Amino acid sequence: MITASPKSIVIAGGGAIGLACAVVLARAGYGVVLADPADRGGNASAVAAGMLAPAFESVLDPASKGLFTLLRAGREAWLDLLPQEDGSPTGLSQPGALWVPTPSGLRAEVMAETFAAMGAQSEILTPIAAHAMSPGLDPKGEDCLFTKEDWCLDVTVVTEWLYREALGLGVEVIPASITAFSPGRASLSDGRHLAADHLVIAAGLGRGMAPLAPELACLSPIKGQILFFEGAGPMQGPAIRSPAGYVVARASGAMVGATMEFGLEDLTPDAVVGERLRAAGANLFPTLARAMVQHRVGIRAATPDGLPLVGPSLFSGVTLACGARRNGWLLAPLIAKIVTAQLSNAPVGPWAAQMDPRRFERAAPPPPH
Numbered sequence: 001m002i003t004a005s006p007k008s009i010v011i012a013g014g015g016a017i018g019l020a021c022a023v024v025l026a027r028a029g030y031g032v033v034l035a036d037p038a039d040r041g042g043n044a045s046a047v048a049a050g051m052l053a054p055a056f057e058s059v060l061d062p063a064s065k066g067l068f069t070l071l072r073a074g075r076e077a078w079l080d081l082l083p084q085e086d087g088s089p090t091g092l093s094q095p096g097a098l099w100v101p102t103p104s105g106l107r108a109e110v111m112a113e114t115f116a117a118m119g120a121q122s123e124i125l126t127p128i129a130a131h132a133m134s135p136g137l138d139p140k141g142e143d144c145l146f147t148k149e150d151w152c153l154d155v156t157v158v159t160e161w162l163y164r165e166a167l168g169l170g171v172e173v174i175p176a177s178i179t180a181f182s183p184g185r186a187s188l189s190d191g192r193h194l195a196a197d198h199l200v201i202a203a204g205l206g207r208g209m210a211p212l213a214p215e216l217a218c219l220s221p222i223k224g225q226i227l228f229f230e231g232a233g234p235m236q237g238p239a240i241r242s243p244a245g246y247v248v249a250r251a252s253g254a255m256v257g258a259t260m261e262f263g264l265e266d267l268t269p270d271a272v273v274g275e276r277l278r279a280a281g282a283n284l285f286p287t288l289a290r291a292m293v294q295h296r297v298g299i300r301a302a303t304p305d306g307l308p309l310v311g312p313s314l315f316s317g318v319t320l321a322c323g324a325r326r327n328g329w330l331l332a333p334l335i336a337k338i339v340t341a342q343l344s345n346a347p348v349g350p351w352a353a354q355m356d357p358r359r360f361e362r363a364a365p366p367p368p369h
């Protein structure tokens with residue numbers, strides 16, 4: 001039996017959300033154990049593009065329409081989580097994002113009206129100004145729309161930092177999955193048991209965890225394929241959004257994505273999809289047409305309304321922190337704050353009600369007793 005601390009919490013899952021919860025809970029004084037059987041690269045968080053994009057997500061993702069203020073609160077929560085180095089937070093950049101329309105796509109002027117209606121900052125740029133902002137970009141003679149609202153994380157850098165911070169705060173990391181829980185005791189896949197007052201489920205789709213929280217039954221998978229051009233494409237500058245996909249600049253090379261394949265949860269890269277994504281990237285940055293590429297796949301977990309499950313389960317001692325769909329990185333620190341406030345009986349803030357797992361109660365099977 002692993003030793004208990006007075007307020008001990010076990011977190012199932014070491015992706016973006018589990019790690020953010022581990023850090024925020026440990027900072028609040030909880031004794032935290034983080035259990036995850038996967039390698040650091042083995043989850044959706046590791047393949048993500050790392051956009052913190054409240055503005056463009058609210059416009060381009062049908063499930064996120066009307067959520068600009070909530071998503072912007074998620075973006076802001078990163079400033080509390082990350083340390084400042086040389087005046088800027090580790091792994092986070094604030095380069096903005098640029099809409100590059102196609103002739104048949106939404107014009108920059110129309111996009112600007114949508115931004116204004118939701119209270120988001122934006123400005124129209126000529127093609128020359130857009131090219132100057134993102135060298136190598138071919139805006140095809142179209143006016144573009146720039147916003148400062150959307151930021152970016154380097155998910156590799158930030159994941160490493162979150163692990164180091166968690167370990168430094170005394171979080172114990174165990175390479176096993178959680179197989180059972182009742183208040184006071186969690187069981188691990190390596191046969192050990194762990195004394196824990198509370199379980200936080202941050203296990204993404206959480207396949208196999210349904211007996212631990214009936215609310216997980218509402219989650220469905222969305223497969224996402226994305227290309228990483230190591231050492232090629234834009235390495236700094238705004239994220240480029242276009243009707244055919246996005247190009248995210250990273251110091252190690254550009255990322256082009258991503259598919260939204262509803263109901264699929266296999267991790268097989270599809271070569272035809274890869275070529276389509278490459279063509280979309282090369283249409284914006286012609287040098288990507290022949291650059292070396294890594295094709296990556298991740299599975300997002302989604303609820304019926306697109307917002308995550310954050311808060312108490314029907315099952316005693318269990319809290320949910322999962323189902324963040326395509327905005328898990330954006331929302332991770334906000335989710336961690338809400339989870340920590342709930343467990344501490346502190347005010348949960350204005351966004352918790354929208355993410356309450358009980359909003360799907362009628363769809364979930366009743367608890368066993």
Ligand SMILES: Cc1cc2nc3c(=O)[nH]c(=O)nc-3n(C[C@H](O)[C@H](O)[C@H](O)COP(=O)(O)OP(=O)(O)OC[C@H]3O[C@@H](n4cnc5c(N)ncnc54)[C@H](O)[C@@H]3O)c2cc1C
Nearest residue numbers: 013015016017045049050051178203204224298328329330
């Ligand atoms: C291609 C792609 C691009 C994306 N781009 C962005 C983006 O730009 N911005 C953004 O905000 N989001 C993006 N996302 C979405 C984002 O990646 C996810 O929402 C986020 O990673 C979810 O994090 P998570 O911690 O919930 O889950 P995961 O990262 O999936 O982590 C869950 C972890 O739980 C572990 N686990 C499972 N079962 C158990 C168990 N029983 N016990 C213990 N551990 C368990 C798994 O091993 C896994 O490591 C993207 C996703 C994809 C696929």
